[in-house]
Amino acid sequence: MILNDRIFGLLMLVLAVAYGWGAQQFPEPFGGVEAVGPETFPTILSVVLALSSLYLIVKPDPDNAWPMRRTALEMLIAVLVLIGYTLLLEPLGFIASTTLAVGTLCWRMGARPVHAYPIALAGGVVVFVLFNFVLELALPLGLLSFLEAL
Numbered sequence: 096m097i098l099n100d101r102i103f104g105l106l107m108l109v110l111a112v113a114y115g116w117g118a119q120q121f122p123e124p125f126g127g128v129e130a131v132g133p134e135t136f137p138t139i140l141s142v143v144l145a146l147s148s149l150y151l152i153v154k155p156d157p158d159n160a161w162p163m164r165r166t167a168l169e170m171l172i173a174v175l176v177l178i179g180y181t182l183l184l185e186p187l188g189f190i191a192s193t194t195l196a197v198g199t200l201c202w203r204m205g206a207r208p209v210h211a212y213p214i215a216l217a218g219g220v221v222v223f224v225l226f227n228f229v230l231e232l233a234l235p236l237g238l239l240s241f242l243e244a245l
Contacts, residue, residue: 100155108148115141188237193219
């Protein structure tokens with residue numbers, strides 16, 4: 096499985112470069128260049144992905160087996176949840192879509208829904224507050240857009 100890891104690492108490296116390049120194409124904020132702008136977080140993610148990809152290329156796992164049916168199904172569900180999260184982020188807003196996505200992923204990993212969704216909601220609110228008020232990077236309000244007038 097060494098070749099599979101190296102091919103996957105190469106594909107992820109290409110994705111990291113494309114993602115990093117795309118992050119640098121964001122327009123300059125209205126107030127001028129800032130230390131933390133809209134490209135900061137995607138750039139950090141692309142660097143982490145690139146370093147991880149290089150590690151996978153240089154040091155692949157020699158006995159990596161493909162997942163069995165149940166694990167492959169759970170991985171497919173996770174990918175579908177993340178695609179749904181991307182599609183629902185603007186219309187529902189950050190807090191609602193994050194609650195749905197994180198709660199569903201936690202539930203699929205074994206947490207009871209009665210615990211998973213409230214914790215996901217709390218996490219979504221905390222991240223929203225950090226981004227909007229500490230970092231001053233606006234996240235979509237979606238269903239909560241009526242709060243914008245307050």
